[in-house]
Amino acid sequence: MTQTTTDADLVRRVSAGEQDAYAALIERHHANVQGLCGSILGDPTSAEDAAQEVFLKAYKSLGNFQGDSSFGTWIYRIASNHCLDTVRSRSRRKTESLEALVEGDSAELASLFCGGRRDEAAQENADLAQRLLSRLPEDYRVTLILREVQGLSYEELAETMGCSLDAVKARLRRARSSLDAATRHFFEPGNV
Amino acid sequence: MNHEHYRDALSALRDGELKETERRDLAAHLDACGECRETLDRWSKISGALFRPASKITKDQSSRFARVVMARIRQEADEAPAWWRVWALDRWLVPALSAGVVAAALAIAFYPGGGADGPAWDEVLLLSQCRSLAKWCVPPGRANVDSLFAQTPEN
Numbered sequence: 164m165t166q167t168t169t170d171a172d173l174v175r176r177v178s179a180g181e182q183d184a185y186a187a188l189i190e191r192h193h194a195n196v197q198g199l200c201g202s203i204l205g206d207p208t209s210a211e212d213a214a215q216e217v218f219l220k221a222y223k224s225l226g227n228f229q230g231d232s233s234f235g236t237w238i239y240r241i242a243s244n245h246c247l248d249t250v251r252s253r254s255r256r257k258t259e260s261l262e263a264l265v266e267g268d269s270a271e272l273a274s275l276f277c278g279g280r281r282d283e284a285a286q287e288n289a290d291l292a293q294r295l296l297s298r299l300p301e302d303y304r305v306t307l308i309l310r311e312v313q314g315l316s317y318e319e320l321a322e323t324m325g326c327s328l329d330a331v332k333a334r335l336r337r338a339r340s341s342l343d344a345a346t347r348h349f350f351e352p353g354n355v
Numbered sequence: 356m357n358h359e360h361y362r363d364a365l366s367a368l369r370d371g372e373l374k375e376t377e378r379r380d381l382a383a384h385l386d387a388c389g390e391c392r393e394t395l396d397r398w399s400k401i402s403g404a405l406f407r408p409a410s411k412i413t414k415d416q417s418s419r420f421a422r423v424v425m426a427r428i429r430q431e432a433d434e435a436p437a438w439w440r441v442w443a444l445d446r447w448l449v450p451a452l453s454a455g456v457v458a459a460a461l462a463i464a465f466y467p468g469g470g471a472d473g474p475a476w477d478e479v480l481l482l483s484q485c486r487s488l489a490k491w492c493v494p495p496g497r498a499n500v501d502s503l504f505a506q507t508p509e510n
Contacts, residue, residue, distance in 0.1 A: 182428070189421040190414070197420075198409030207410065211420070218424045219431075276404050292405040310370060311406040317372050336366040339398050342405075350397050 170234035177225055189218050192235060195313060196242050202308045203246035205293030213249060217242045236322040239313075243305045243323070250297070261298035265345045268294075276349040295342070302326075303338035310335060361388070365395050 170191070176184035196217055201210035221238050228237055265272060268291060275288045296304050306324055309315045315323065320331045364381045367373045373381065385392050 182425070185428070186421040186425050189424055190417045193417040193420050194409070194412040197412060201409060202406070214420070215424055215427070219427060222424075222428055276400060288404075289407070296405060308406070311402055312409055317367075317370065332363065332367065335370065336363055339366055339369075339401070340362070342401050343394065343397055346401060347397055350400060 171230055174225060174228060174230070174234060177222075185222060188234065192238055193218075195235065196238060199239060199242050199309065199313055200246050202312045203243065203305065204249060205289060209249070213246055214242070217245050220245065232322045236319055239309065239315075239323040240325065243309070247301055247305065259298075261295070261341060261345045264294060264298055272346065273349050276346060295346075299338055299341060303334045303341070306331060306334040307338040358388075358391075361391055362394070365391060365398070369395065369398060 168187070170188060173184045173188050177188070193214065197210050197214040200213040200217065201207055204210055204213060217238065221241050224241070228234070259267070271287070271291050272295070275291050296308070299307070302324065306320055309320055309323060317328055317331050321328050324331065324334075326334075361381060361384050364373060364377060368378065368381055385395070
């Protein structure tokens with residue numbers, strides 16, 4: 164398969180029964196999908212398992228792929244929905260608010276924001292970061308992750324999230340403002 | 356621009372999504388507004404603390420991953436019994452069943468069994484499963500259905 168073969172061509176070939184064309188699609192999008200899964204789930208091991216499930220779901224749903232968005236944004240949507248379902252099923256108990264988390268884990272958050280990255284605390288910091296992000300509304304969190312980690316443009320975000328450009332801008336601004344409002348005191352002079 | 360509008364623009368500036376004129380306008384505001392400069396700086400620090408770049412995945416890793424997924428796809432396809440496959444149900448099974456039902460109904464309706472004086476006992480036994488169906492199936496001119504059921508042989 165040449166580099167110039169587009170995703171749309173590969174999808175057509177899979178739909179025509181050429182199963183191996185799907186392997187090429189997987190190789191192209193594996194890194195991005197697994198990266199997104201890792202960012203939402205906060206766990207590299209779960210990320211690979213989740214990425215496998217995402218590609219299996221996508222294969223079974225290829226008949227629903229209309230081609231009105233790119234294959235990449237379509238599979239991002241499947242991945243974010245799958246990972247959010249996983250997160251919801253893991254955490255059935257009522258979770259504390261962002262403000263309560265900041266108050267309860269103040270010392271650890273100070274270390275996260277101001278203490279620099281120490282290798283021995285890397286996993287703790289990753290867990291704490293995940294808990295902080297999980298307090299954001301899901302749409303805000305996923306939009307922010309797709310923007311900060313995956314580097315999607317506003318147009319790509321709108322396609323992936325199935326919302327307008329204005330909604331994308333609003334979610335990003337509100338997510339950043341929420342995190343800023345809850346954590347700004349860690350950056351005040353004397354704390355940094 | 357009001358201050359709230361600049362806050363909206365800060366987010367877009369961080370994402371590189373401002374038009375040139377908007378970027379210049381915001382840059383001029385930032386020169387004069389320490390609060391907005393500090394907000395932008397905090398957002399960068401928060402982002403740096405919360406988000407890690409995705410782990411580098413090599414082409415070999417992606418090839419191995421693709422092989423694993425394709426193996427699962429083939430395994431799931433092999434495990435599904437052929438006669439459950441949707442294409443079979445759509446393409447031939449339902450039409451075949453429909454044709455069978457019609458053929459059976461026609462056979463019941465036009466079965467010539469029995470003599471002039473009475474029905475074939477196998478016909479009576481078949482029809483006795485459903486009296487209302489029997490009324491429909493027995494051709495006109497034959498003995499009426501009630502008399503057919505009255506002639507059921509003793510076991």
